Amino acid sequence: MWNALINAGTLGMTLLTAWIAKERLRDLLATARTSADRSHIGHLRWKFLTWCADSDIPEVRQLATTIDRWWAEIEAFIHTGHSNAKSEGINRVIKLVARAAHGFRNPTNQRLRTRCVTTRRARGHLRTA
Template identity: 80%
Template sequence: MLAWLSTTPLEWRKKIRYVAIDMSTTYRAAVRIGLPHATVVADHFHVVQLANKMLSMVRRRTTAEIRGRRGRASDPEWKARRRLLRNREDLTDDQFAAMWNALLGEGTIGQTLLTAWIAKENLRNLLALARTGADRHQVGHAPWKFLTWSADSDIPEVRQLAAPVDRWWPEIEAFIDTGHHNARSEGINRVIKLVARAAFGFRNAENQRLRTRCVTTRRARGHLRTAQL
C-alpha cells in the first residue's frame, strides 16, 4: 500500500480526508505513514462481522464442552444459530420470543449464548449512533455499556471481542461522527472475485482488467441496448 501511495501525486494525496478500512493494524499503520493528515475510519461491517464470528465461536465451544460433541439439528442452539446472527430489528416479535425462550430454557448453553448475543447487540447499538446527531454523552456511554457488559460476562470470546473494539475506539468513533464506510469498494472487490471465479481464473492481466472494469461500471454506463435489425 505504501509503495502504491508513493507513486500517486502529492496534490491528490493531500485531498484525501478520510480512509475507511477494515480492522487491520497493517493498513492503519500504512495510512498513518502515507496519509498522515487523513482520519482513519473503521468500517462498521467488519466490526459487526467480528461480533457474529464471536457468537458462532461461543456456540461451538459451549456445545462441545457441555454436550461433548458437535452441534446437531435437534439442538436448540443449532436451530437458533441463524437468528442469533440476524439483527434484532429484522426479527419479528414471535421469532425473537421463540429464540429467546428456547435458549433460556436450555440452561447453561442457552444463557451463555444469550449473554453473548446481548454483547453483539450492544455493539450494534453503538454503531447505530452514526449519522444520528448523537451528543457526546450518548457516544461516550455506548462503548462504556458494551465494554462493561463484556467484562462482566465472563465469556472468553466476548472479552476477546471487546479488546479490538477498545483498541480501535478512535477509528470507530470516527465512523460514528462521519458515517463513512467502504461498502462500495467491498462490493466491487466481490464482483471482481466472482468474475475471476466464473472465468476459472485469468492468465491475461489486461483481459482481467477490462472484464472487471466492464462489470463494475455497468450501472454508470447505463443499460446497453441491443442493435435493432
C-alpha cells in the same frame, strides 16, 4: 424469550449473554448520523465493553477486543456516517471474477473483465427496456 433462555441452563445463558452483547453493539452503532454527543457515545461504548469483559464467553471477549482495536475507524463512521462498504463490495466482486476465470493471462484482459463486471449496468441498476 428471556425466560426460555434462562430456563435452558448454561447454553441458554451463553446465548442470552451473546445476544445482549450484540444488542449493546447495535445501540452504539445506531448513534451514527444522529449527532449524538461524545459523552453519550462514550457511555454506550463503556456499556458494551464492560458487558463483554464481564462475560466468560471467549467469542464475546474477542468481539470486544476487535471493536476496541478498530475504535478510531468506528468512531469516524459514527460521526460522519461514511464507510468503505461500497469499495469492499466492489473488491469482493473483483475477487469472485478472478476466481471464476482461474487467473488471467494478461493484465489488459483482467482490467477489461473486472471493469465490465463492476459497472452499474452489469450489476442491474440501469436496465433498459
